[in-house]
Amino acid sequence: MNIIDIKKNNRNRIYFYIRDNDLVTRQDIAYDLQLSLPTITQNLDYLLDHGLISSNQKIISKTGGRNPMAYSCVSDAKVAIGLDITQNHIKTIVVDLKGEVIKYVYKRESYRRSDDYLRTLGKEVENIINSAQLDPEKILGVGIAVPGIIDHEKGYVIQGRVIDNEGMTCEEFSKYIPYQTKLIHDSYAAGYSEIWMTPDIHNIYYFNLCNSVGGCVLINDEVYTGDGLYSGEVGHLNLIPNGETCYCGQRGCFDAYCNAEVLSKHTDGNLDMFFQKLEEKDDALQKVWDEYLENLATAITDIRMLFGCTVIIGGYVGTYIKEYLEVLREKVDAKSPFGDLSLSSDYLIPCKNKIESVATGAALFFVEDFFNNI
Numbered sequence: 001m002n003i004i005d006i007k008k009n010n011r012n013r014i015y016f017y018i019r020d021n022d023l024v025t026r027q028d029i030a031y032d033l034q035l036s037l038p039t040i041t042q043n044l045d046y047l048l049d050h051g052l053i054s055s056n057q058k059i060i061s062k063t064g065g066r067n068p069m070a071y072s073c074v075s076d077a078k079v080a081i082g083l084d085i086t087q088n089h090i091k092t093i094v095v096d097l098k099g100e101v102i103k104y105v106y107k108r109e110s111y112r113r114s115d116d117y118l119r120t121l122g123k124e125v126e127n128i129i130n131s132a133q134l135d136p137e138k139i140l141g142v143g144i145a146v147p148g149i150i151d152h153e154k155g156y157v158i159q160g161r162v163i164d165n166e167g168m169t170c171e172e173f174s175k176y177i178p179y180q181t182k183l184i185h186d187s188y189a190a191g192y193s194e195i196w197m198t199p200d201i202h203n204i205y206y207f208n209l210c211n212s213v214g215g216c217v218l219i220n221d222e223v224y225t226g227d228g229l230y231s232g233e234v235g236h237l238n239l240i241p242n243g244e245t246c247y248c249g250q251r252g253c254f255d256a257y258c259n260a261e262v263l264s265k266h267t268d269g270n271l272d273m274f275f276q277k278l279e280e281k282d283d284a285l286q287k288v289w290d291e292y293l294e295n296l297a298t299a300i301t302d303i304r305m306l307f308g309c310t311v312i313i314g315g316y317v318g319t320y321i322k323e324y325l326e327v328l329r330e331k332v333d334a335k336s337p338f339g340d341l342s343l344s345s346d347y348l349i350p351c352k353n354k355i356e357s358v359a360t361g362a363a364l365f366f367v368e369d370f371f372n373n374i
Helices: 003-021 025-034 037-049 116-129 185-196 261-267 273-278 281-306 320-337 359-370
Strands: 053-058 069-073 080-086 089-096 101-107 139-146 149-151 156-159 181-186 204-209 214-218 222-224 309-312 349-352
Touching: 003 025, 003 037, 003 069, 003 359, 025 037, 025 281, 037 053, 037 185, 080 116, 080 185, 080 204, 080 281, 089 116, 089 359, 101 116, 116 139, 139 185, 139 359, 181 185, 181 261, 181 359, 185 214, 185 309, 185 359, 204 281, 261 273, 261 281, 281 309, 281 320, 309 320, 320 349
Parallel strands: 080 139, 139 181, 204 309, 309 349
Antiparallel strands: 053 069, 080 089, 089 101, 149 156, 204 214, 214 222
């Protein structure tokens, strides 16, 4: 590392130490990070000047001497906005530098490939900024998450069969959004939000079980897209040869057997009602659920054989999976050639983000970029 890299690394370490420990002194930083007081002072001054930390509190001295100054993170010094666009709704969220939700707005709106719809996206961003009373100068950017295979570098949808967005660019989606934007695969955004919330886990496979099925692979906290940009598209694993027809045109895809509508269609499109009736011991729905879990277990087994990493069950179904995780784990273990010895018992976990993982993850990409450039 050169001198510039070392200085930047020290600043990052100090900032994250303060952010993760809430209230700290110079002595705390020096002891735990093994940095010199001049280095600490220089970086604290920088962070104070940029409004990223505050020093308006003191901690009572344990030795009876002068009370030392304490530093804390200003979590809303910057914020980011995330949009989750699906066939039937727009979800908008604001997160701060700790990844905590400041404001969340849901709007039922059918997707249309039209200028009017793009204008609606701009209005939703404007509305959440006004309702949260955000200072526009604090906004890092707007992450726009959509279904489809995305070229994140070039910022356009390579393939968009779930909604009619094939070929659309980030510039089009952000036509009426006057902030920096990113176009992000919805499953990648959801998976990223999960790994953000589980700092002790760095390699995961994330199942996004919504009205269509997606997924993503994260290695060392980074999304792995693969050379063809469709890594993790578990929805199109061939689960049952010559089985049910998938929206992609193929037969037997995992999506056709484990999207959320496979369950909700039995309760007039209401997924919450499905699980309520399941708790009430509805025999017909129990049969549907058992078959669903069996198919899900097959896909999880395949993923484990490929990556051997923690598997997170997310999406609409993931918000209900916790109560059924032990049954699902038993089904997975029964299918594994290594039984339950190949990984620890906590290899399979439910999603933590149950508010809005896609929009949150889309926003967090901007937060991460900001951290990398402090």
